[in-house]
Amino acid sequence: MRNLQSKIITTSGAHSIDDEFDYESPFTREIQVVRFPANFKEPHMTPYEGNTDQKYHFDVFNDLKNLRGINSRARCQYFVVTLKGLAHKWFKRLRPGSIKSWQQFFDEFLQQHHAVRDYTMMGTSLTNVKQGEDESLKNYIHRFNMEAAKVGSLARGELKMAITAGVRLGSKLWDNMLKREVTDLDDFYERVQKYIRVEDGHKSLNARKSESSLKSSTHESLNNAKKKRAYEEPRDDHLGKAKRVDEHGHTQYTFYINLTHTREHIFIMNENYVPFRRPPPMKRDRLKRDLSTYCHYHKDIGHTTTTCNHLKVEIEELIRRGHLGKYVTKEKPGPEGRPTLTRPNE
Template identity: 30%
Template sequence: MRAPREPKVKPPNIDAYDGTTDPDMHLLVYRHHMYVQGITDSTWCKYFPGTLKGVASKWFERLPAGTIRSFLELELLFSTRFMAHKEEKKTSMHLSRIQQGKDESLRSYVKRFNLEAGHIPDLPDGVVFDNFIRGLKKGSFKFDLVKKSVRTMAEVLDEAEAFIHATEICSVPKDPRGKSDRAPGAAGQKRSRAYDRERFEYNTDMYTILMDAGSKYEIDRPFPMKSPPESRDPKLYCHFHSDIGHDTNECKSLKRALDGLAAKGFLKSYISRNTGGSGKPFYKKNKSPPSKEDGNRTDPECVAVISGGLAAGGPTMRGQKDYAKRLG
């Protein structure tokens, strides 16, 4: 503490620590401030007492002279003294406690699960995936994941986002006059499907639409990318995800979000034409009465169907059943 004061050092502009919260979090914030200044170890020690107050400040003043010879020693003393206030270190066991509520929406469950998983460092993707599936209640979405042999959290989040957008589009109030936005088919012709996902072509790029529509309409933010940052192209940036990896105009999540707004009657000035369904069954009639267990359903008249290949259990019915049982 007797070392000379360095010139041009900015005192840390952080909240003072009073001894009632996690000491390691205070140390982390302090380090972030001091790192950018590139100063000596003795200066780190000299400025630290100024970030304390109350009980913590009194503790420091009572330390015997010569106790601290480096900032590393000061960190250890400080962290040990207030260790009773440290936050519990969460592990994968905490994820196993997260269950989707009976009346909880899929969007709410995904956000809650991701928030909890973000507090646990170095989680293997397989552990995150298994716990997510285990906590997911039975319903259309869980069935679709098994059917599509989804194996990673990145795939789960992509499917979840598509399912949620499909649900929102399907819940658009019907025209009270019974009219449809689509041109009527030939007389007497029966539709094989109640709904096809509406697809739109736009007269300008999606980035421009996002910049304009984002200030006018409420657009739900996409789920974060789950692929490792080092595996993505740093030259490509998505303004919808606020992350690197792909271009805004190539973002599938943004396309779904804009199509959802367009299906509700917005973005009319940007629509060049409605291409109708994709040609693939995205919605179909649910011939059986809706199950009470199925909390991840779309509108009672339509169920989102995500097409896919063989289930993860292989080509046999026995293998598929075993895989479904393993996922709960």
């Protein structure tokens, strides 16, 4: 108990345990002369140095079981023992005899160290909020405001200093602030809104350009794919373009080889010697066909063998596969040495 009283005397400013009153102590005479009960046991708690949450320290102090039943003046004396470093220096700088009650001491303590806490939090959070290399100005302002809300109430000047310091070096807003100093927080936010509008405009323009470029690229890719397919489709080196399928699903050629005989003659003479494929069945209703015509290739009525498009294509393909070569015309080749070809309607 005597050790605790010695601590209190030392921290409050008295020169010896027998001193009744210290004129330099921030406490009044009524607080200084109070003594702790003989059976009082000194509690243990972490000292407060002025750079952590002062409200938390105060709550822990009030919750100490050993302080139950101790009057408010005695609490003032013991609370000083829990102060250390900057916090204790603050207490020693208080005006002599200015602390008259526990409530006043508590209010003075919170008011002083609230500013210390806010400055510390700003130093560890807001000043660390920087605009990223590829981060938009809008996103940076949003992040900063979220962090500022966690810190709590701060002077507008301190907020201006922190938020302007976080603007990315070399950005357009940074260049603007170099040319003309930011006067206050309102001035800063006015400039921010201007550059955010510019930023959003560029973003929208780039999005439209990207969409247009994508459409153009897709169109070009489709054209290239068509050209590639046309290039890669099988064709005879000297017989013109390869076959295609029209809108009705019929196979056709761009050009057909001129023949020495009619297709009906060629088919009838070679039906049993050349691998003709079976033609697809005629689709038109048999009752509506021309009964006076007959196709030897289809073995059915409806059109003649000579006008049968399926036979026309079949003979063309057989020739391109190396059959029926003797029926290819021996006419003088065209300008590039190719056989004479005819269009489908010839």
